[in-house]
Amino acid sequence: MTKAISTILGSALVLSGLAGAAQAGGLERGGYEWDLLFDTQRFATEAGVAYVMPERKFRNVKDINPADGLGADGKGGGANSVKGTASFAIYNFGAKVGLTPDADCLASYSQPWGVHSKPGANWVGAQDEIEKKVNSHDYGLTCSYKFDVGKGQLRAIGGVSYQEISGFKEGLGLSPNVFKSLDPRLARFPGDGTGRLALEGDGVGWRVGAAYEIPEIALRASLIYNAAVDYDLNGTYDLTKIPALDPVNKPLLGRLTDVYGSTTLPQSVELKLQSGIAPGWLAFGSVKWVDWSVLDIVTFCPVSTKGVVACGPRSPALADSLELMYQDGWTVSGGIGHKFNDQWSGAVQLAWDRGTTTGISAQTDTWTLSSGVAYSPNKDFEVRLGGAVGLMTSGSAGPVDCPNTAGKCGTGITYDFGNDIVTAVSISGKFKF
Template sequence: MLAPLTLMMTCALCALSTAPVFAGGIERTAFSTGLLFEQGRVVQFELGGFRPDVSGRLSPAFGPLAGTGSGDMTTDFGLWTLGAKLPLGDRTDLMISFDHPYGADVSYPRTGSGYILEGSTATLDSSALTGVLRYRLTPAISALAGIRVEQMTGIANLNLAPPSLPGVTLGYDVDASRETDMGYILGVAWEKPEIGARVALTYLSSITHDFDGRETYSTPYGSQTATTSWTSEIPQSVLLEAQTGIAPDTLLFGTIRWTDWSAFSVAPGLYRATAFSSDGSNLVDPIEDTVTYSLGLGHRFTESWSGAVIATYEPSSGNIVGNLGPTDGYRSLTLAATWTHEAVSSSFALRYVEIGGADTRIAGFDDNSGWGAGMRISYRF
């Protein structure tokens, strides 16, 4: 009787997609094939929120200002997703989903502390429409293929108060165009429903956005404006998802995901000629590729209630990161519960994240964390 438990745990895991991850400093939701393996026709809605706390202190290189705190440079945010799974015949299923896979809300507070980026802000918005077909080659083996259409835009407004120029503030602004581009998805899956076992391997291609933007660099001596173009590649990734029943009403599940973040950067032309980039660095620099591991255990307590605990780990690289995303790896623990009654399933998740410390070119960011919560409502028809 593992099939009902498999469904209930899948519901609980889907609720977690609204609790953000931190790879690349901009990733907020992660793709999953779970919905494709639901029985029958399903519509689901997910809603979540996250409250991060990320702050740093100027490095010893800043002399008398060393140790000056940035204050919390993040803001609370919410996420929502919508998805549906529809059978198209005896062997074919279709999954359609809409989500917001990437984002950033950076706001260095104006505390009067003397932190040199005080008042700087940045926003990144994205949305994606994904469609994936699953075709059963045999009762146990399926092939997956799909398309992902992604839209992205961003704005940054930076302030810099150089310690060598007391009373002087420099400014840099960039407003990127809203671009829509496409990638593809390929995968294969094996399953044995009677014991709740399934393994799915999925490849998501990169998506390249060609942005146009207006940059302005302001100094006490005047300002310089330029209309520029640059290319940013949202990286390719490989996702391995697995689960199996290990005891009556008990499910073991996990994921391993590799993401090619070293291919991602944001490099407007004027920015690299400003005082904000003294060594020619980009607005958002490439970082190391990431591998994220997740392991969970689920148990059905009654016909209506099940619960799960999930641990997630992404090791830090130890490399220098950018001031608009000063994190490096993370660890998290999630508790999830699912209630099922007839055609409706409701899932709830609470997640604590220990955000990996990181060094930028001007500061060190340590002892940071965040809390997330998510819910999902699923209707079978």
């Protein structure tokens, strides 16, 4: 059974990352994946890419305060229905080496965090967001050591990661219709009134866990804890497209300002289970918790104020902030795989992801159905294809209570959204010897 199950795993394991990418709660994109560490060959490498296509649409968008002149038309107006999401690709690579019969190490590259939304500049919520994009890179080393315990083997797991993150957010800071009406001399000012916050940073994380395996029946139970990653962020706050109308009270207008901030990407715990249930058949499932509530408001202040004034939501030095306000995420999945013959195997999986929104965004519960096939022309090479379709459930978004402030977050707009579809495709290859 062991040989048959190892073939089935090719099509089954491609689904976990694919379903996670399609759900994408919080800032999660590719997440963490360590299954290559369990490969029975001494040397194994794999690489893959997934392309995710969310179709989230914002409807009935309303400007909470049209009098502020920040709508797309400069009067609090603009389109009140718009697609808010953008498609994206996720890449990963791993190389596993068996150092001894009992010790294995995996070097990996992944893109665990990210987001890309692009409602554009012509909707009612242009002051809230025109485009937002975050990318990440994780360079990891994870090792394990096996001990004989009972009928199987107990594996101790540990590792570290170096992560990089970068991104930007653009929004309408002051409508040209407003500043041109305030001073006719600004009629020829070339700026369009948008502002841009750009950021980058890095951090180090670690993980620890254990797994128990009985290879003869393809039984494996693994539990891995991934620690939170603290980031010191640096960037720029570009308001050069807005005229310097009030240098005393609003000194950042018309300028490019170096800013700093900090944030924490969440800790997580994941339990994975699998077992052969009949010749050529495998059942598998997982439960994952992610501490997304650690991300509420990420603040940025001018570098010139660092060490002079604390940077927080109430800071007088506050330049800009990202109001995320997430709640913890839970993901539960289960599936079944089957070996059709010596070359082909397939699997199907159903996953549920609890939405991380607290009412300020559109990240509601998502149900995802994934399927995948694996083709192995010989024992050393395997190619996998996967596809997924998900249902992002309906809801509405608007102001919510902010921590450490006396007011609300998300005070610019309100909107509704229906049951929308997300789809994804993936391809990966594996070579072992």
